[in-house]
Amino acid sequence: MAADNEISAIYYIQHHLQNLTFGRHPENGWSLASTSAEATEMGFWAIHLDTMGWSIAMGVLFLGLFHKAGRMATTGVPGGLQNAVEMVIEFIENLTRSTFHGKNPHIAPIALTLFVWILLMNTLKILPVDYFPELFGRLGLEYMKIVPTTDVNATLGMALGVFFLIVFYSIKVKGAGGFAKELSLTPFNHWLLIPFNLILEIVGLIVKPISLALRLFGNMFAGEVIFILIALLPFWAIWVLDVPWAIFHILVVSLQAFIFTTLSIVYLSAAHEHH
């Protein structure tokens, strides 16, 4: 009985941590993965439909809300939505002003996108862990992991976007030559040390997106695992642990969004600086 319970618990956890994967299976061709093993066998040419769907939904929700507020924006007395949106915008503007030391009007909107998008995606975690898997299970979909930021693909994808922006602005501000010089001649300004510098700087450059992605993913994934573990408890004990953990996660959710955004601005600020 105990072993049975254990097996079902392991199954439950694995089930909740498996994304809805669509891809080319070596045997079944293009199809939805029906087991975790199948999803792994699909390799790189597969896509997590739940991660993509929910993240795009959150992005559209964010842009829709803010776009609506922008269309109705008046310089007079703002309404409720405009007030809320302006608060966020002002917060991001101040954050950008205090962190980014350069003149680029695009940094603040980039930071806004990152912050609100990640915040919305993280917030999905506050929803009870069983609702959506159960609902989509009834609809015939085997897996449904609704929090995109607990998928390393999503966080790494965004971090990759930030990475491209870093490289883009580095080249735009310093020129390709200037960027190459920065990579090869710092921190040791001597031609003999160019290879050493290159290794150091390129590692430093690549570590930036990876640290961004893994920090967010790690926090969200760990939190999700704890939620799932709590959900395994007897029903009368769930809320005793679930409520404090959820309240604590309101903090983690916004903090992680804030950290991701701030670090992105810092990296972009560094990309704009001449040495």
Added chain:
Amino acid sequence: MNINMTLIGQTIAFAIFVWFCIKYVWPPISTALHERQKKIADGLDAASRASRDLELAQEQAAQTLRESKEQASQILDQANKRSSQMIEEAREQARAEGERLVAGARAEINQEINRAKEELRAQVASLAIVGAERVLEASIDEKAHRKLLDKLAAEL
């Protein structure tokens, strides 16, 4: 936890969202925000300017009031002085008139006295002659004595 195309999909989604945000979301809100900031700053400025103006106007009003008060008291002073002067003048005039009248009366009285004296002088001679006639009971050369007595009367 497999790395797969989701990574690329997410990057593309991120790029599209950032582009949309830069293009359509950020500018109107940011513009509205800054315009309102400017409007509020202008309003505050205007208010402080107005209060400064008010202060100035109050000061000016007080100044005007003070000046007009001063002027009024000056005018009052002048009027007072003028009235006392007028009274003085009238008094002076009255005194002069009185003196003139008194002098006139005195002159008339003197004239009367002189006339009376003349008359008396004229009569004294006759009276004296009559008196002497009575006393002497004799006829006297009136012509000779008359001259004598006239001389005597003139000496009076």
